[in-house]
Amino acid sequence: MGAQIRRRREQRGMSAAELARRAGISKATLSGLEAGSGNPTIDTLDAIAVALSIPLTDLLARPTSAGPVLVPATPPNTDGPTRELLRRISSGHSLELWRLRMPARTHLHGVPHAPGTVEHLLVAAGHLSAGPSGALRALGPGDLLAFAGDSAHEYRTGEVDVDVTVVITAPVLDRPAPPTALTAHPSRP
Numbered sequence: 001m002g003a004q005i006r007r008r009r010e011q012r013g014m015s016a017a018e019l020a021r022r023a024g025i026s027k028a029t030l031s032g033l034e035a036g037s038g039n040p041t042i043d044t045l046d047a048i049a050v051a052l053s054i055p056l057t058d059l060l061a062r063p064t065s066a067g068p069v070l071v072p073a074t075p076p077n078t079d080g081p082t083r084e085l086l087r088r089i090s091s092g093h094s095l096e097l098w099r100l101r102m103p104a105r106t107h108l109h110g111v112p113h114a115p116g117t118v119e120h121l122l123v124a125a126g127h128l129s130a131g132p133s134g135a136l137r138a139l140g141p142g143d144l145l146a147f148a149g150d151s152a153h154e155y156r157t158g159e160v161d162v163d164v165t166v167v168i169t170a171p172v173l174d175r176p177a178p179p180t181a182l183t184a185h186p187s188r189p
Contacts, residue, residue, distance in 0.1 A: 023051040055114070055170075081100065085098055094170045099165060101162065103161050104158065104159050120169070122166075128158065131153060132151055
């Protein structure tokens with residue numbers, strides 16, 4: 001996790017002091033986390049993720065291998081929505097595959113993601129209304145909906161349980177290039 005924090009911080013060209021300030025933690029705490037010697041609370045990790053403008057799961061994810069991957073099916077939770085991260089793939093964009101299972105008569109608010117994030121919903125079974133808050137679309141089996149995930153969104157089921165594959169894509173921000181003489185001093189030729 002410490003390596004993920006450092007990598008994301010460096011991708012954004014942010015100093016440790018700046019990240020600590022934005023996250024509301026001490027620089028010593030951040031240094032300890034990046035060195036792998038800290039034991040952060042979920043609130044601390046959430047503050048760091050918000051300061052980096054990334055989903056919290058980006059700090060908790062482990063690298064994936066290129067080999068065959070089998071994710072066995074699991075039974076749905078009948079007491080509420082079940083969300084399972086199936087796979088994370090990165091190559092210029094972070095791509096996550098999720099399975100969302102929602103019981104009948106359930107309403108779920110989606111938390112806005114980082115700017116540029118897009119959610120793609122592919123309904124496997126059931127019917128639901130989903131999409132940006134205030135502009136929900138009715139979806140049934142086989143329907144696909146893609147929408148900006150960086151604003152408020154929601155999911156509502158009707159009288160039957162729903163099974164949806166959710167693909168979330170988000171841009172991976174690279175470290176900005178150092179200024180050139182032209183950009184550093186635009187008035188000079």
